[in-house]
Amino acid sequence: MTKGATRPAWWVGAAALLAVLPWVPGLQSDFGRSLLSQMGIAAVFALSYNLLLGQTGLLSFGHAVYFGLGGYAAIHLLRAVNGGWPIPVPLVPLAGAAAGLGFGIVFGALTTRRGGTIFALITLGVGELVRAASLMLPSFFGGEEGVTASRTEAPRWLGLDFGSQLQVYYLIAAWLFVAAILIHAFMRTPVGRLCNAVRDNPERVEFVGYDPRRVRFIAFSVAAAFAGLAGGLHAINYEIVTGEAVGATRSGAVLLMVYIGGVHHFVGAVLGAAAITWLQVSLSDYTSAWLLYLGLIFMGMVAFVPGGLAGLAMIHLSALRTRAVAAIARSYLLALPFALATLAGAATLIEIAYRRSTQPEAGALMTLFWIPMDTAKPWPWIGAAGVLALGAAALARIRPRVAAAWERAAEEIHAHA
Amino acid sequence: MREIVVFSLLNGAVYGLLLFMLSSGLTLIFSMMGVLNFAHASVFMLGAYLSWQISRWIGFWPALVVAPLLCGLVGAAIERYGLARVHRLGHVAEILFTFGLAYVIGELVIMAWGRNPIENRVPASIDFAAFRIYGTSYPFYKVLMTMISVGMFAFLWLAFKRTRVGLVIQAALTHPRMVSALGHDVPRLFVLVFAIGSALAGLAGVIGGFALLTEPNMAAALGPIVFVVIVVGGLGSIPGAFIASMLIGVVQTFAVAVDYSLADLLRALGMGLPPGSALREMLAIKLSQAAPLIPYLLLVLMLIVRPRGLMGTRDT
Amino acid sequence: MPSALAAPRPEPAPVALELSGVHKSFGATPIIRGVSLAIPRGERHAIIGPNGAGKSTLFNLVSGRIAPTRGSIRLEGAEIAGEAPYRIARRGLSRSFQVTNIFPRLTVYENVRCGVLWPLGCGYDFLRRCDRLRDVAERAERVLGQIRLADRRDTLAGVLTYAEQRALEIGIAIAGDARVILLDEPTAGMSRHETENAVELIRSVTEGRTLVMVEHDMGVVFGLADRISVLVYGEIVASDAPARIRENEAVRAAYLGDADA
Numbered sequence: 001m002t003k004g005a006t007r008p009a010w011w012v013g014a015a016a017l018l019a020v021l022p023w024v025p026g027l028q029s030d031f032g033r034s035l036l037s038q039m040g041i042a043a044v045f046a047l048s049y050n051l052l053l054g055q056t057g058l059l060s061f062g063h064a065v066y067f068g069l070g071g072y073a074a075i076h077l078l079r080a081v082n083g084g085w086p087i088p089v090p091l092v093p094l095a096g097a098a099a100g101l102g103f104g105i106v107f108g109a110l111t112t113r114r115g116g117t118i119f120a121l122i123t124l125g126v127g128e129l130v131r132a133a134s135l136m137l138p139s140f141f142g143g144e145e146g147v148t149a150s151r152t153e154a155p156r157w158l159g160l161d162f163g164s165q166l167q168v169y170y171l172i173a174a175w176l177f178v179a180a181i182l183i184h185a186f187m188r189t190p191v192g193r194l195c196n197a198v199r200d201n202p203e204r205v206e207f208v209g210y211d212p213r214r215v216r217f218i219a220f221s222v223a224a225a226f227a228g229l230a231g232g233l234h235a236i237n238y239e240i241v242t243g244e245a246v247g248a249t250r251s252g253a254v255l256l257m258v259y260i261g262g263v264h265h266f267v268g269a270v271l272g273a274a275a276i277t278w279l280q281v282s283l284s285d286y287t288s289a290w291l292l293y294l295g296l297i298f299m300g301m302v303a304f305v306p307g308g309l310a311g312l313a314m315i316h317l318s319a320l321r322t323r324a325v326a327a328i329a330r331s332y333l334l335a336l337p338f339a340l341a342t343l344a345g346a347a348t349l350i351e352i353a354y355r356r357s358t359q360p361e362a363g364a365l366m367t368l369f370w371i372p373m374d375t376a377k378p379w380p381w382i383g384a385a386g387v388l389a390l391g392a393a394a395l396a397r398i399r400p401r402v403a404a405a406w407e408r409a410a411e412e413i414h415a416h417a
Numbered sequence: 418m419r420e421i422v423v424f425s426l427l428n429g430a431v432y433g434l435l436l437f438m439l440s441s442g443l444t445l446i447f448s449m450m451g452v453l454n455f456a457h458a459s460v461f462m463l464g465a466y467l468s469w470q471i472s473r474w475i476g477f478w479p480a481l482v483v484a485p486l487l488c489g490l491v492g493a494a495i496e497r498y499g500l501a502r503v504h505r506l507g508h509v510a511e512i513l514f515t516f517g518l519a520y521v522i523g524e525l526v527i528m529a530w531g532r533n534p535i536e537n538r539v540p541a542s543i544d545f546a547a548f549r550i551y552g553t554s555y556p557f558y559k560v561l562m563t564m565i566s567v568g569m570f571a572f573l574w575l576a577f578k579r580t581r582v583g584l585v586i587q588a589a590l591t592h593p594r595m596v597s598a599l600g601h602d603v604p605r606l607f608v609l610v611f612a613i614g615s616a617l618a619g620l621a622g623v624i625g626g627f628a629l630l631t632e633p634n635m636a637a638a639l640g641p642i643v644f645v646v647i648v649v650g651g652l653g654s655i656p657g658a659f660i661a662s663m664l665i666g667v668v669q670t671f672a673v674a675v676d677y678s679l680a681d682l683l684r685a686l687g688m689g690l691p692p693g694s695a696l697r698e699m700l701a702i703k704l705s706q707a708a709p710l711i712p713y714l715l716l717v718l719m720l721i722v723r724p725r726g727l728m729g730t731r732d733t
Numbered sequence: 734m735p736s737a738l739a740a741p742r743p744e745p746a747p748v749a750l751e752l753s754g755v756h757k758s759f760g761a762t763p764i765i766r767g768v769s770l771a772i773p774r775g776e777r778h779a780i781i782g783p784n785g786a787g788k789s790t791l792f793n794l795v796s797g798r799i800a801p802t803r804g805s806i807r808l809e810g811a812e813i814a815g816e817a818p819y820r821i822a823r824r825g826l827s828r829s830f831q832v833t834n835i836f837p838r839l840t841v842y843e844n845v846r847c848g849v850l851w852p853l854g855c856g857y858d859f860l861r862r863c864d865r866l867r868d869v870a871e872r873a874e875r876v877l878g879q880i881r882l883a884d885r886r887d888t889l890a891g892v893l894t895y896a897e898q899r900a901l902e903i904g905i906a907i908a909g910d911a912r913v914i915l916l917d918e919p920t921a922g923m924s925r926h927e928t929e930n931a932v933e934l935i936r937s938v939t940e941g942r943t944l945v946m947v948e949h950d951m952g953v954v955f956g957l958a959d960r961i962s963v964l965v966y967g968e969i970v971a972s973d974a975p976a977r978i979r980e981n982e983a984v985r986a987a988y989l990g991d992a993d994a
Contacts, residue, residue: 059509061516110720117453117508118652121644122720128641129713136706139698188862190855193839197847200836206818207796207828208909209851218857248637252516259513264838292528295520302514303502350528357531 011181018173022166033165035281040172041233042273044179046257048226050269051183053258055192056219057199058112059120061251062127063227068246069103069130070096070228072140074235078149088157090171093232100228101221108220113213115202127251134243146242149235162236172233179226184266186222195219253280256294260301262310271309289354293347324408331402338394344369345388352380423550425671431559433666434566435625439639440646440658441573442617448653449610451508452500455515458640459522460615464488464622465631466530469537477540485619492615496608504607519636527633534632562624569617573655582609645712649719651729660727669711675704747809749774749913749943750795750826755804755814757787757794757967764790765801766967772960774809774912777944779954782964788947789831791964792917795945796828797821808913823851827911829902831918831947837891841882844890844901846873848908873908879938880904881930896927903934913943920950932956955979 022033045067052058074096081087111122134141141147152163160167186192194215197205202212235241244250253276261272276294283290305312319325348368352375355366364376373380443457468477468484475483495518503514538544539558546554576583585606588596597603629635646665650657680690680700690697719726750772757765764787772778780788793799795806797818806814813821827848836844846863849872855863863869877883880900885893890901903919919935920928932953935944948954954961955975962972963984971984978984 057509059512110717113720113724117512118648118724120512121453121648122716124641125645125648125713125716129710129717132709132713136702136710137698185862186859188864189859190850190861190863190866191857191859193843193847193863194850194857196839196843197836200838201834204830204834204836204905205847207822208848208905209819209822210857211817211819214857218859222859248641252520255513255516289524289528292521292524295517295524299499299514299517299521302506302510302517303499306506306510353528357528360531 014180015177018177021173022169030165033169035278037165037169037172037237038281039274039277040169040176041230041237042254042257042277043270044172044176044233045227045230045254046261046269046273047179047183047266048223048230049254049258050263050266051186051195051219051226052223053255054263054265054269055187055199056195056216057202058115058216058220059255060123061120061248061255062123062125062130063223063254064248064250065107065127065130065246066100066104066224066227067231067234067250067254068134068241068243070100070231071235071241071245072147072231073099073228074232075147075149075239075241076140078151078154078235078239079147081155082150082153086155089151089154089162089236090157090174092236093175093229096232096235097225097229100231101225103228104221104224108217108224112216112220115198115212115216119216124248127246127248130246131243131248134246141243142241144243146240148240151236151239168237172237175229175233179229180266180270183222183226187266191215191218256298260298260308262308262312264307265310265314268308268310275309287347287351287354288358289350292350318413319406319409322409322412324405324412327405328402328409331398331405335395335398335402338391338398340391341387342391342395345384345386345391348373348384349381349388352384420550420553421674424553425674426667427550427555427559429667429670430663431562431628431666432670433663434563435621435628436639436643436646436666437659437662438566438569438621438625439618439643440650440662441569441655442614442621443643444647444653444655444658445573445576445617446611446614447647450607452504452511452515453508454611454614455512455640456495456518456522457515457614457618458636458643459519459526460488460492460618461622461625461639462526462631462633462636463491463522464619465537465626465629465635466526466535466622467619468623468626469535469631470530472540477542481620481623484623485616488619488622489612489616492618493608493612495615496611497604500611501604501607519640523633523636530633532633534630537626537631539627558624558627562628565620565624569620570655570659576613582606642712645716649715649726651726654726654728657726657728665712665715668715669708672704672708672711678703747774748772748807749776749809750945751805751807752791752795753805753807755791755794755806756802757790757799758802764967765794767804768964768967768969770962770969770972772943772945774943775941777939777946777957777959779946779948779958779961780964781948781951781954781961786964787967788964789917790967792828792915792945792947795821796826796915822909822911825912826915827906827909827913828915829906829917829919831921833895833898833902835890835898835901835905837889839890840887841890841893841901842873842877842886845876845880845904845908846870848905849873849876852909852911872910876904876908879907880934896923899923899931900934903931903938907938911942913945914939916944916946918947918949920948920953928953 021027021036026032027036045063048066049060049063052060052063074092077085077087077092077095078089081089081092107126111119111126114122135143151168152161154162162168162171187195194205194210195218197208197210198212198215198219205212205215231241231245234245257272257276258269259272260276261270262268279290279294283293287293301308307315319328351368352366352373355362356364356375364374366373366375439458439461443454446452446454446457464484467487468480471480471483499518500511500514503510539556543558543561545557547557547560548555585596585601596606625639629639642665646661647658649665650659650661678701680697683690683700690700748771750770752768752770755765755768756763768791780791782788790799794801794814797813797816797820800815804814805812808821808824808826811824813824813826836847839847846869849869850863853866853869853872855866855869874883877886880903882897882900882904885897890898893901899919899921903916906914906916916935920931923931928950935946936957944957946954946957958975960973961975961978962969963978963981964970971978971981973981
């Protein structure tokens with residue numbers, strides 16, 4: 001937990017940022033605001049998962065269960081509101097949170113008896129259980145088409161009808177802010193501190209008088225509640241909830257978000273949510289291989305950058321204050337063209353392979369990196385492989401220089417510590 | 418009626434053996450390295466695809482040998498060049514690495530063979546009836562599958578209990594530095610273990626590719642069930658994995674044959690249905706429809722009754 | 734083997750920790766073969782013995798990490814054999830570990846504070862801010878001062894030096910004001926100077942409490958202990974005042990050797 005995050009100035013700044021974002025040039029369109037809304041929902045979900053994994057050390061492969069069940073609860077409530085219940089739309093996500101909490105308590109009692117690997121497998125099993133059940137109970141889950149409702153057929157709240165994406169974004173942003181404050185406060189209560197202790201050393205926790213299973217159970221239930229809240233926001237945003245909301249893909253996505261963003265840091269969850277949402281939305285337009293890229297990035301992060309984007313940012317920020325920063329910057333500049341070449345070569349190979357196997361009907365001609373290619377001929381393959389090999393070889397030569405610059409920076413940082 | 422029972426039993430046993438083939442390799446890797454290999458089912462899928470491809474080039478029987486070997490090499494490469502770097506970061510990092518790997522292998526399969534299922538038909542050389550029961554013939558390839566899985570079980574039991582290498586590897590799991598000080602090359606041992614586990618998965622894939630649809634979603638469909646098997650059987654226990662696989666295989670296959678629901682049962686007992694559409698809906702689900710739930714219900718039941726599994730030996 | 738009671742006292746002090754016929758086997762291998770020991774309140778008791786004698790196993794049995802195969806363990810009269818560690822800890826027994834067992838990603842202050850939370854009645858509170866709890870903060874700061882790590886208050890425990898981590902290890906064990914404290918090789922791996930500091934620390938923080946200590950450093954043992962028990966192959970072969978242990982023939986043969994201890 002960073003000390004800086006406790007200062008009120010940070011919260012005010014965050015609130016201001018949230019308020020200003022939909023007016024930033026480039027994001028002012030409906031598409032931009034819709035993207036921001038999706039990021040906001042993902043951020044709430046990711047914060048809840050950070051509570052589970054980053055703060056309590058519980059790796060779950062089925063967290064989407066609580067997101068989805070919360071979404072379903074919210075959308076059913078919204079339907080009731082459409083039918084006349086006098087509940088203002090901004091309060092509907094609370095139904096999601098309540099459902100998340102309820103199911104979290106029920107499933108949590110079962111799953112948190114063990115930690116570590118077994119816990120991870122159990123969450124996987126429960127996730128599959130709920131997903132399979134969702135196809136069998138159409139009255140709650142709506143079958144293949146899901147459940148729909150309208151967010152505008154509701155009593156107006158302060159004159160707002162939530163018809164426009166802008167209003168929906170502010171609703172999501174407000175709940176995100178509230179969720180962040182609540183989770184942050186929770187982490188500073190005795191139970192919250194014990195969550196960190198259980199993450200670090202569950203055995204020692206027992207010897208100071210606490211049952212780690214109980215601590216995990218509480219963390220699990222709270223995380224499920226916030227996941228349900230995110231699900232409720234999802235229901236309002238899309239006005240439909242389908243079975244994929246409890247599915248393995250969504251569980252995997254939030255895991256990726258939190259880990260890539262930085263599992264140790266509160267802010268990493270938000271960063272990761274924003275980054276992955278953006279990738280999901282925009283990258284899938286450009287390439288059908290985006291899941292492969294995402295998987296490779298994830299694997300790379302796990303192996304080489306365990307601190308995630310947030311960790312990376314912090315390391316670079318602390319390196320800025322050293323004298324070695326110039327050497328680091330120079331080595332980066334030197335490596336940049338070769339890194340780009342390696343990536344371009346690899347991407348080309350991947351893209352033309354995908355084209356030939358998944359879209360044969362689109363023909364053999366394609367344009368990559370502004371170069372037209374005929375994928376039926378051998379030369380694009382050879383050319384791309386060559387660029388990749390040369391780039392990788394050059395990077396291998398430059399790597400010691402980067403490593404040396406960082407070692408100098410690390411020495412300086414340690415000397416000041 | 419007897420036909421249904423016999424065929425369900427036979428098919429259930431075959432499905433159970435397929436699950437066992439997968440879970441045994443996974444248990445091998447877990448027991449000896451502490452790594453839960455999420456990409457195991459993906460290597461299984463790779464085996465199915467590779468065997469299809471190689472069969473097209475040089476025939477089925479060579480493919481039966483070459484495909485698992487290739488999968489073993491892939492496993493060795495994964496450990497040597499990827500996972501070896503991740504061991505020092507802890508078990509969570511290892512699981513996550515293989516989790517990402519599962520995605521990547523899945524996408525590579527799509528990259529090579531496309532998104533649609535491939536026509537993985539039983540090759541002519543094994544496409545005959547092994548025997549006939551009640552007038553229906555039972556295919557030989559399922560018998561082959563049985564023989565291969567029994568062979569796997571024997572191989573693993575021997576490897577665990579009887580060989581020096583097995584003992585050394587088990588020691589290396591808890592005391593790698595000591596084993597290394599005794600002169601054994603621990604990283605190389607890990608590569609060997611991962612290679613063998615992956616080869617077993619690939620072998621399962623060769624046969625499994627006929628029993629199931631060979632398509633990019635294979636791994637995601639079967640993977641979770643395999644994890645249920647090892648949790649129910651007890652983490653780290655091969656006999657437990659066997660029992661759990663057979664249990665799930667047979668029960669689920671029987672369930673698919675039962676076209677009755679709890680509502681039918683109530684009616685047969687002369688009782689009325691309770692009011693409330695949601696409850697009615699649940700009671701009207703036929704057992705055959707609920708079959709996919711069975712492994713997970715078993716998991717939940719096991720967690721309530723006996724959390725360490727049927728024959729669990731390891732703790733997390 | 735002789736029953737381990739000290740020379741008669743004028744009035745019997747209540748027994749803080751009593752082991753009766755404690756056995757522990759792992760599979761077919763017996764590790765603890767019938768240990769009986771009674772430690773009066775306020776005594777500083779050391780357990781010594783060769784490696785593999787079962788000293789850490791004994792600690793694990795008492796603190797609840799493992800359950801005895803047979804026998805009874807009483808803490809201030811209440812039976813605790815086989816109970817979960819957290820229940821035993823709540824009854825007023827705490828321990829430190831031979832292999833440092835701290836919370837590496839928490840700060841030194843937070844490490845100590847973890848030991849304070851339950852004894853001060855925080856329970857599973859999720860409504861109040863930990864920082865605002867005055868009595869918790871005061872106790873944690875006091876312990877921090879006692880283990881002389883106040884200037885490392887905000888450092889992550891994982892980056893401390895070895896000796897600092899050992900001090901923190903003790904700090905967590907004493908933070909909760911436990912009445913019975915088990916210290917497992919507290920000075921292991923320390924230099925002469927660090928050991929002297931550690932002994933001073935142990936002496937001051939265990940004032941008025943019952944201390945049971947496993948140690949290899951005979952200087953520490955003979956300097957601190959009121960009574961010493963010698964554990965060899967899972968059995969107590971002698972239990973007596975330090976001077977008499979030093980002269981005990983059997984102990985010298987099995988453990989101390991004839992070179993000066």
